[in-house]
Amino acid sequence: MSLVFLIFLPLIAALFIPLLFKKLGRIHTGWFVLIVPVILFIYYLTLLPTTLEGGTLVSELSWIPSIDLAIVAYIDGLSLLFSLLISGIGALVVLYSIFYLDKKREQLHNFYVYLLMFMTAMLGVVQSDHLISLYLFWELTSISSFLLIGYWYTRDRSRFGALKSMMITVFGGLMMLGGFVLLSIMGNTYSIRELIAQAPELAGHDFFVWALVLILLGAFTKSAQFPFYIWLPDAMEAPTPVSAYLHSATMVKAGLYLVARFTPIFAVSGTWIWLVTGVGLFTLFWGSFFALKQKDLKGILAFSTVSQLGLIMSLLGASAMGFHVENAAETVFKYAGFAAIFHLVNHAVFKGSLFMIAGIVDHETGTRDIRKLGGLMSLMPISFTIAMIGSFSMAGIPLFGGFLSKEMFLTAMLAITEFDLFSMDVWGLLFPVVAWIASVFTFIYSFYFVFHTFAGKHKPEELPKQAHEAPIGMLISPAILAVLVVAIFFVPNFVGKWIVNPAVAAIQPFLYDSPSDVHVHVAAWHGAITPELAMTIGIFLIGGLMFWTLRKWQRSYDAFPDKVSLNRLYDHFMYMSDGGANRFSAVYMTGFIRSYLVYMFGFFFLIVLSTLFLNEAFAFDLTNLAPIGFYEIVIALALVGGTITILAAKSRLTAIIALGAVGYSVALFFVIFRAPDLALTQLVIETISVALFLLAFYHLPKSSKKEERIGFKVGNGLIALGVGATMTLVALSAHSQKILPSISEYYKETVYSEAGGGNIVNVILVDYRGFDTLFEITVLGIAGIAIITMIKLRLTKKEGQHENK
Amino acid sequence: MINLLLFPILIPLLFAAILLFFPKNISLQRIISAAAAVATLISVLFLLLKVKADGVQAVTLGSWDAPFGITMVSDMLSVLLVLSATIITLFVIFYSMPTIGIDREKSFYYPAVLFLLVGVNGAFTTGDIFNLFVFFEVLLMASYMLIVHGGEKPQLRESIKYLLVNVISSALFVAAVAFLYSVTGTLNMADLAVKIPQIEETGILTVIAVMFLVVFGFKAAIFPLYFWLPGAYHAPPIPVLALFGALLTKVGVYAIIRTYTLFFTMNIAFTHELLGIIAILTILAGCIGALAYFDVKKIIIYNIIIAVGVILFGIAQMNEAGIEGALFYLVHDMLIKAALFFLVGIVAVIFGTSNLREMGGLMKTYPVLGWVYLIAAFGLAGIPPLSGFPGKLLIVQGGFEGPQFWGSIVVLATSLLVLLSAIRIFIYAFWGEPVKTVPLKKRSYYQMFVPAVILVGITVILGVGAELFMPLINGAGEVLLNPSIYIDAVLKE
Amino acid sequence: MMMFYWIALVVISCAFVGLLYRLVKGPTVADRVVALDALGVALVSIVALLSLIIGTEFFLEIILLLSILSFIGTTAFAKFIERGEIFDRNDNR
Amino acid sequence: MRTNDVMLKTATKVVTFIILMFAVHIFFAGHYTPGGGFVGGLLTASAIVLLMLAYDIETVKKIIPVNYVMLTAIGLLIALSTAAASIFFNVPFFTHAYDYFDLPLFGKTSLHSAALFDLGVYLVVVGVTMTIIQTIGEDE
Amino acid sequence: MEIIMSFVIGFLFMAAVYLMLSKSLIRIIIGTGLLSHGAHLLILTMGGLGGTAPPVVADGVSVSDYADPLPQALILTAIVISFAVTSFFLVLAYRAYQELGTDNMNLMRGTEDND
Incomplete structure (x- = not known):
């Protein structure tokens, strides 16, 4: 079966969903959907x-071969790992959603179409070998995420969250596209x-760092890294199955995938290592720290996701160090890559189950506010067990998968201190310290999540609904995941061999030729108290202590002012994009035609004059001029006099008559410069124009006496002077640089012999360039019907015909 | 048929003249104008095949040799634009029937639309700089008529500004032609392309080139000459707006493309650099406007300006990727703008207002409209695999390869703002709590909706099936990159 | 002979300027109309003299045209003064 | 107010014909001496305007029962078809034909298809000018 | 002569622009009229003013004496077009005054509803 076809399978299936929803409404649409994943x-x-053998599969669907665009599906270890996650967790989420979403009240057809669209998009992202097809699917994930978050589109928060997530992730996507093109x-x-x-060879290129930074922008926004994480908490407005699927297990991991995929290209760069590791680690700290501030169950999980993503990101950054170390596959530097993938799997499993539990709590109690919850342990024992397994795995407690990968993470962070390139030897110590602090907080919020929900006092009066255990169907999916969490702890090397190693080999081709070369043995007990184990124990002790005293110091979070938060920055940006833009626009879009003309004329003469002088185009040449006659001067003076009269005229009539005088002077110029046809036409037209002027303005009231301000007048004068000077200067230069002979000699020579006429101008008009004349009379004709409609057709009297009213 | 390339100009002219005889017979007006557009479309398709098979077509009117008579030239670029213009006009005619109102239909509305098509097609086809002016005037005169058609208060008010700006630009056009004639002694574009390289002092030609940029910039609505556009386009009814938005600025853009690739190439370092900078500023100015107003029409109107900037940025790079991208984007933009105006027109009719803040919840009552709009919006923003993407990709690539690295980043970043502005309509009008709507007859809804859907469908095909069009775009780009093809076709017959 | 033409031209030009002044200044509309009519005559003479000086017959049409226009213009103006509007919709109202 | 304008009306009758004759002359002379369809058309329109001045719009409409929009359209069609005739001979659009004939009374005369085109121009100009003047005149 | 004409043309453009920037509609339209006069004279000037005979074939005139006919033909086209536009503009102004009751451009602000 073609891989590309499989990518599109969910999308094709989606086409039938509306039909199934309509025709087979009795059966929950989810059951049909479930088949696909x-x-x-x-x-x-x-x-x-x-x-496992290191083999790969490729399949291609060409899109625009002329510019080399195609959709190329390519499966290696890394792609397959992600594909399995997407389809596997996808199946569980669909199963969960069947019980979560009511078939009567919800618009299931929309929901499942979006979900299947997302599945295609996500598979496409992780399987694309072609940069552009990767980008295509990348944006598709943003779009489907937008639609899913906005699924309950009448809620303000949903729309807000949907837009926010789309803005940030699409921004990243666009930047990434820039990097791809580079x-x-x-x-x-x-x-x-x-x-x-x-x-x-690429590393030496000018664009290399640019491409690197741009691509990282894409990865960081998608994977909710600092400072772009802010969309993820707001994305929790989506239905919980969506949060479990997109916003913890799959879509947010697309950024990680991207970093992993491009590690072989960019590992050579110190910038890459610093950025990826540094940002990841900081995000890890930031997310875990602020998770404790949250009151909403899904909010805690969102921040926890942010922090876990940071963790994996930092590991991926560290994995690039292997490139710079001699024989890294044999040293401690080998752990980072493996730990990254291993933790990614673990995280997907436990976080998926936790989200589902949060959904169950929400579904069964009607609230997600952790302050109202408590004591659900006895009412919802199964949910509690699952939640505990997931949380303990997240906290890194033994017997659960998370412990193993967390410890490898600490190993990798410790290894950084030994790395002596890119000034890591100076700053390297910071990494394990930050990692350790963040882990402490991780420990606390994991406990916070589970115990503040399920332990403590039950407060039924604060719950909108009577709490009870969820239906069994809803528990199946989280239970499966919980089982996996435990299973991974006991057979880590099985998972490692089949799933992790092939992926690691794909990330670090500079270390390993094939997956079988990856020799990382995962063990819960290394036979001695290693530094990392010591750190883990420290986490448990300090974390436990701090959790014990949580109520005392949690309130200090309120000291963080909301005003300087990153969310405010986004809100400010969004405000700038409408209110701000509106005000800014109002400054220059005044609606006054004068202002617009000032900009336009100002631009015109400034740009033309500066071009004239920058290119030294001005020329002044006295040869080849027609002689100056007395009469020409007189007419020129008459013309200038007429113009001045117009400018100075107080009454309209004077201005109109003076315009006529100017027109007649122009006609006289035509007479003098041997243009009888022009003179004829000009005379008639001028007469008619003056008549029209008089006709049109006969009805106007006396012009208002209010004079314009002197400042305006000076401004107008300067602009006018600028335009006039420009025309004169360019005219002088153009005339002084008559370089080539004109084509009009041809007309003079052939007019009688070939065109059969005597009046060259007329022959040009009806013959040589008759086409001009044909459309000139068309213009006239249009003007005629335009005027007749303007006068005859008056819709204003009939109000309410047009939506402008 | 050596005159084939004139048919897209002459057929609408002929039918428009015929339509003048019986203005009051609406059904005949409708049928004949639609027939005219269809006939034009057929002739363009034939022309397209001809150009594809035989290369650039040229006819020198009146059998006078090339620089002396007026030459009409159809290369792939002009055929593509003529094709898009004709398709859009056809759909506008269909869309007008239920929306424009009987009074307008009785008052030479359809002839005016056809005259506009005459002007647009002529401007796309002509090979003579002064003839270009004449065709500009044809389309402007028709646009004056359409913008004021109906004589509503905002129309009258805005058309004065529109008219004034265009009168100025026409006068400057004439002046620029005069300067060009003074220096080169010719008006034929191919002849100009031969003669300009012979001139050693490029200074004055650079000045003239900049003047032409300003002249065409008025029409194309580049920064800072676009100020007339938002108000002017807001006034007329939606079908007219769609026609304007899709066609008019594109004529200016085409003129810049033609002159700046064919003969104003003597000082690329100056002129094209300037063009690139102006293009970027145009994009930014358009973005501010697109975000500033909560009015569905305004949002799309400002997107016209953004698109102009994007296209010109591609052209300014003067490399293969940039130019081909710009051409692709140009065709895409004409179609998508018409489609979007159709769609927001329906939205405005349903709500009885174009103010976004008074809208909401359309998704419940008109879900299909919502999806179609969303697809169009994504197409506008250049989300793959829709039609905005290939063009933008190539433009960005051209920018990176060319001298204006930062420009490409701006183009990319502003795509986000385009998306935001377009998606805002979706969020406010289609999502949210339903508000009161104006009852709309099913029949007239479908009469409006079907043309819109077909246009959106065409843009989707243009994107997904881009390969079908790439040879055409390639052909068009080839002529622009190698002016000698054009020159040979015109001068050596 | 040429000298004579030139002198005539100068004299008529002076008349022209005077008439222009009257046209602009008024003070009554009647003044303006008379001025306009006389201007037409002056213009005709000027063009005629010019064509004599240049020595071409192609300006004769212009002269004829000018006189026609001047006639129509004066008539229109006169009617405007008398009736307050230029065209009657229907004479028999 | 009825005014006595017999002088005007009588003079107009004569002058109108003079102007029309001149218009025709200038139209036909256009190919060889200054003039042409455009000026001819404008002059014709002036003659009609003169009539309107002397009489009134309704009367003139009765004397010259022409729909000027149609006149414009006819002019356009004539110009277009003259130019388009060349399409049927498969020569470039707008290719004119002319020849010299010896006609009785006129002597050696050239018949030129360009004159037909110019006729189109003439009609359009008359049509449009009159449309404008008539609509404004009626609207007052 | 061309130099003087260049200045005259510049002056015409200047006056036109000045008028167009004022608020009275009629002054604006008069400005457009001056603008087209300027543009027409510019074409004529740019074609060269040196011809000593009108471009009409006549006996005894050598080809080089004719004034350049091409600019004249262009001007003719341009005159007609600007006539069409000016008439349209005038009627538009007339209608605008009827509907809006003003010829003051400052009172004709646009639809830029900056809310």
Whole structure:
């Protein structure tokens, strides 16, 4: 089966959803949808042996071959790992949603169409070898996330969250596209594999750092890294299955995938290592620190997700160090890459279950506010067990998968202190310290989440609904995930061999030739108290102590002012984008035609004059001029006099008559310069124009005596002077640089012999350039009907016909 | 048929003249104008095949040799634009029938639309700089008529400004032609392309080139000459707005493309750099406007300005990717703008207002409209695989390869603002709590909706099936990059 | 002979300027109309003299045209003064 | 107010014909001496305007029962079809034909298809000018 | 002569621009009229003013004596077009005054509803 087809399978299935929803409304639409991810999951499972061998699969669907655009599906260890996550968790989420969303009240067809669209998008992202197809699916994930968050679109918070997530992730996507285009220009290919193959040459290119930064912007926004994480908490407005799927397990991991995928290209750069590790670590700290401030169950999980994503991000950054170390596969530097992937799997599993539990709590009690919850342990024992497993895994407690990867994370962070490139030896110590502090907070919020919900005093009076255990169907999915959490702890090396190693080999091709070269043995007990174990114990002790005293110091979070938060920054940006833009626009879009003309004329003469002088185009040449006659001077004076009269005229009539005088002077110029046809036409037209002027303005009232302010007049005068001077200067220069002979000699020579006429101007008009005349009379004709309609057709009297009213 | 390339100009002219005889017979007006547009479309398709098969077509009117008579030239670029213009006009005619109102239909509305098409097609086809002026005037005169058609108060008020600005630009156009004639002694564009390289002192030509940029910039609504556009386009009814938004600025853009690739190439370092900077400023100015107003029409209107900037930025790069991207984007933009105006027109009719703040909840009652709008909005923002994407991709690539690295980043970043402005309509009008709407007859709804859907469908095909169009875009780009093809076709017949 | 033409031209030009002044200044509309009519005559003479000086017959049409226009213009103005409007919709009202 | 304008009316009758004759002359002379369809058209329109001045719009409408919009359209069509005739000979659009003939009374005369085109111009000009003047006149 | 004409043309453009910036509609329209006069004279000037005979074939005139006919033809076209536009503009102004009751451009602010 073609891989590309499989990517599109969910989307194709989505086409039938509205039909199924309408025709088979009795059966929950989710059951039909469930088939799709299950099929995909099973199929992708069958590919595991291939990637275990280091094998890859490629399939291509061309889109625009002329510019090399195609959709290329490419499966290696990394892609397969993600594909399995997407289809596997996707199946569980769909199953969960069947019980979560009511088939009568909800617009299920919309929901599942979005969800399937997202599935396609996500599979596309992780399987694309082609940069542009990667971008295509990337934006599709943003869009489907937008639609899913805004699923309850009558709620203000939903719309706000939807827009926010889209703004930030699409921004990142666009920047990433910029990076992709730069990469493609550098490497002259859109294929990631080919780019990886020529990675060493790329590093020397001017654009290299640019591409790096731009691509990282894409990854950071998608994976909710500091300071772009702010969209993720607001995205929690989505229905909980969506949060579980998109905003913890899959979409937010697209950024991680991107970093992992491009590590082979960018690992050479110190900027990359610093940025990825630093931002990741800071995000880890920031997210875990602020998770404790949250009152909403899903809010806690959102911040926890942010922090966990930071953790994985920092590991990915550290994994790039392997590139710079001799024989890294044999040293402690080998752990980072493995830990990143391992933790990614763990996180997807436990966080998915936790989100589902949060949804269950919400569903069964009607609230997610942790202050109202408590004591649900006895009412919802199964949910409690699942929640505890997930939380303990997140906290890094033994017997759960999270412990293993957390410890490897500490190992990797400790290793950084030994790295002596890119000034890591100076700043390196910071990494384990920050990691440790963040882990303490992680420990606390995990406990906070589970115990403040399920332990403590039950407060039924504060709950909108009578709490009871969820229906069994809703518990299946989280239970499966909880089982996995435990299972991973006991068979980590099985998971490592089949899933993690092939992915690690794809991230670090500079270390390993094939997945079988990855020799990382995961063990819960290393036979001695290692530094990392000591750190873990420290986390438990300090974390436990702080959790014990949580109520005492949690309130100090309120000391953080809201005004300087990043959310405020976003809100400010959004305000700038409407209210601010509106005010700014109001400054110059005044609605006064005069202001517009001032800008336009000002621009015109400034740009033309500066061009004239910058290019030294001004020329003044006295040869080749027609002689100056007495009479020409007189007419010129008459013309100027008439114009001045217009300018100075107080009454309209004077101005109109003076305009006529100017027109007649122009006609006299035509007479003098041997243009009888022009003179004829000008005379008639001037007469008619003056008559029209008089007709049109006969009805006007006396012009108002209010004079314009002197400042305006001076301004107008300066602009006018500028335009006039420009025309004169350019005219002088143009005339002085008559370089080539005119084509009009031809007309003079052939007019009688070939065109059969005597009046050259007329012959040009009806013959040589008759086409002009044809459309000139068309213009006249249009003007005629335009005037007749303008006078005859008056819709204003009939109010309310037009939506402007 | 050596005159084939004139048919897209002459057919609407002929039918428009015929329509003048019986203004009051609405059904005949409707049928004949639609027939005219269809006939024009057919002739353009034939022309397209011809140009594709035989290369650039040129006919020198009146059998006078090239620089002396007026030459009409159809290269791939002009055919593509003529094709898009004709398609849009056809749909505008269909869309007008239920929306424009009987009074307007009885008052030479359809002839005016056809005259506008004459002017637009002529401007796209002509190979003579003064003839270009004449065609500009044809389309302007028709646009004056359409903008004031109906004589409502805002129309009258805004058309004065529109008219004034265009009168100025026409006068400057004439002046610029005079200067050009003084220096080169010719008006034929191909001849100009031959003669300009012979001139060593490029200074004065650079000045003239900048003047032409200003002249065409008035029409194309570049920064800072776009101020007339938002008000003027806001006044007329939606079909007219769609027609203007899709066609008029594009004529200016086309004129800049033609002159700046064919003959004003003597001082690229100055002129095209300037063009690039202006293009970027245009994009930014458009973005501010697109975000500033909560009015569905205004949002799309300002997006016209943004698109102009994007296209010109691509042209300013003068490399293959930039130019081909700009051409693709140009065609895309004409179609998508018409489609968007149709859609927001329906929205405005349903709510009885174009103010976004008074809208909401349309998704419940008109879900299909919502989806179609969303697709169009994403197309506008350049989300792949819709039609805005290939063009923008190439433009960005051109910018990176060219001298204006930062420009490409701006183009990318402003795509976000375009998306925001377009999605805002979706969020406010389609999402949210439903508000009271104006009852609308099913029949007239579909009469408006179907043309819009088909246009959106065309843009989707343009994007997803871009490969079908790439050879055409390539062909058009090739002529722009190698002016000698154009020159040979015109001068050596 | 040429000298004579030139002198005539100068004299008529002076008349022209005077008439222009009257046209602009008024003070009554009747003054303006008379001035306009006389201006037409002056203009005709000027063009005629010019064509004599240049020595071409192609300006004769202009002269004829000018006199026609001047006639119509004066008539229109006169009627405007008398009736307050230029065209009657219907004479028999 | 009825005024006595017999002088005007009588003079107009004569002058109108003079102007029309002159218009025709200038129209036909256009190819060889200054003039042409455009000026001819404007002059014709002035003649009609003169009539309107002397009489009134309704009367003139009765004397010359022409729909000027249609006149414009006819002019456009004539100009267009003259130019388009060349399409049927498969020569470039606008290619004119002319020849010299010896006609009785006129002597050696050239017949030129450009004159036909100019006729179109003439009609359009008359049509448009009169449309404008008539609509404004009626609206007052 | 061309130099003097250049200044005259510049002056015409200047006056036109000045008028167009004022608030009275009629002054604006008069400004457009001056603008087109300026543009027409500019074409004529740019074609060269040196011809000594009108461009009408006549006996005894050598080809080089004719004034340049091409600019004249262009001007003719331009005159007609600006006539059409001016008439349209005038009627528009007339209608605008009927509907809006003013010829003051400052009172004709646009629809830029800066809310």
